Amino acid sequence: MKVAQDSVVTFNYILSNSAGEELERSEHNDPTAYLHGHFNIMFGLESALEGKSVGDSFVVNLRAAEAYGKRVENSSQRVPIKHLAKTKKTKLKVGSIVKINTEDGAKDATVLKVGKFNVDVDTNHPLAGVDLQFSIDILDVRDGTAEEISHGHAHGLGGHQH
Ligand code: ZN
Numbered sequence: 001m002k003v004a005q006d007s008v009v010t011f012n013y014i015l016s017n018s019a020g021e022e023l024e025r026s027e028h029n030d031p032t033a034y035l036h037g038h039f040n041i042m043f044g045l046e047s048a049l050e051g052k053s054v055g056d057s058f059v060v061n062l063r064a065a066e067a068y069g070k071r072v073e074n075s076s077q078r079v080p081i082k083h084l085a086k087t088k089k090t091k092l093k094v095g096s097i098v099k100i101n102t103e104d105g106a107k108d109a110t111v112l113k114v115g116k117f118n119v120d121v122d123t124n125h126p127l128a129g130v131d132l133q134f135s136i137d138i139l140d141v142r143d144g145t146a147e148e149i150s151h152g153h154a155h156g157l158g159g160h161q162h
Helices: 043-049 146-151
Strands: 007-017 022-025 032-035 057-062 076-080 097-102 105-114 118-122 132-143
Touching (some): 043 057, 043 132, 076 105, 097 118
Antiparallel strands (some): 007 022, 007 032, 097 105, 105 118
16 A cells, blocks of 8 residues: 555654765664654655555655754753753763753754753754755555544554553
């Protein structure tokens, strides 16, 4: 079957920048699963997956603006450590990725400096301003269950765990 609205798609990916340097990859025993047509993954990636089938391998190029957005200058901010979500203070160091709460919900930020009670962070996503290339291998395509569709996400391996 082909990827369509309400399909659950399981895939492996290798994420590279436009120079071909690998940034991230899903492990073979840890693929990603998502419910198609529910804005769970980047729009450009979801569009490219539409109509694909199990066994398809292909490359998707996304410009920074279509991926994590453009880099915004002067976006450093001082945040109390206690306001960081799920972060152990001992794990904080320059370059760590942390989640901060903003008006638009939790966002990734990069630590610039660690103080006693506060951290200075750059609120750009670490991949902001980076053109991305995804190499995708589709492992499985199935119909989403009624429960998955009502929740708006995939369940099970690679999906949402309740
Ligand atoms: Zn759910």
